[in-house]
Amino acid sequence: MEITPLSISGAYSIANTPHRDDRGEFVEWFRADRLQEATGLSFHTVQANLSVSEKGTVRGIHYADVPPGQAKYVMCVAGAIRDFVVDIRVGSPTFGTWASVDLDATSRNAVVLDVGLGHAFVAVEPDTVVTYLVTDVYKPHAEHAINPLDSDVALDFPLPDFALLLSPKDEGAPSLAQAMQEGRLPVWQGS
Numbered sequence: 001m002e003i004t005p006l007s008i009s010g011a012y013s014i015a016n017t018p019h020r021d022d023r024g025e026f027v028e029w030f031r032a033d034r035l036q037e038a039t040g041l042s043f044h045t046v047q048a049n050l051s052v053s054e055k056g057t058v059r060g061i062h063y064a065d066v067p068p069g070q071a072k073y074v075m076c077v078a079g080a081i082r083d084f085v086v087d088i089r090v091g092s093p094t095f096g097t098w099a100s101v102d103l104d105a106t107s108r109n110a111v112v113l114d115v116g117l118g119h120a121f122v123a124v125e126p127d128t129v130v131t132y133l134v135t136d137v138y139k140p141h142a143e144h145a146i147n148p149l150d151s152d153v154a155l156d157f158p159l160p161d162f163a164l165l166l167s168p169k170d171e172g173a174p175s176l177a178q179a180m181q182e183g184r185l186p187v188w189q190g191s
Contacts, residue, residue, distance in 0.1 A: 003038040006099040010114030011085040049132040053123035060120025065142035066186040069115025071135040079128025080104035086118035091188035116186035145173035
């Protein structure tokens, strides 16, 4: 397991090592102890989620109220996605920027993001399956979204806009600027 920081504080790319032979493969895809050692993040899993998406499906930009927030460990187990971590923390030196990592079922890589960061992905293959380990349970009243097509954020989707499928919630979500004006964004706690 190789853990590499992304350009946004609190976000990391995880390169896992699949062990393959004529019987199949084995992957140790999550280790809380190694994650804490490499990042300082104490990742206490309290819920696990799984989504199945058609090609072009965009999920996010989602985030939860801080505190407590919801850190995520994301892995693609079938198909492929482009995963986005968006810095939505007011006052952060990288506020409004994003980092992306391509995750797929062959490499078995992953992304981890700390509380207060926004998260989105787009499925780039049919029947893509994504798993998430999260550090807090889903709380509908504390869950928010930013429109993933916000031109100020300008996520770089590997598919044309006409091919993107959004939920009504994500399509109707405010822009980053609107969410900031409304005081709905987390505040940077770093140094």
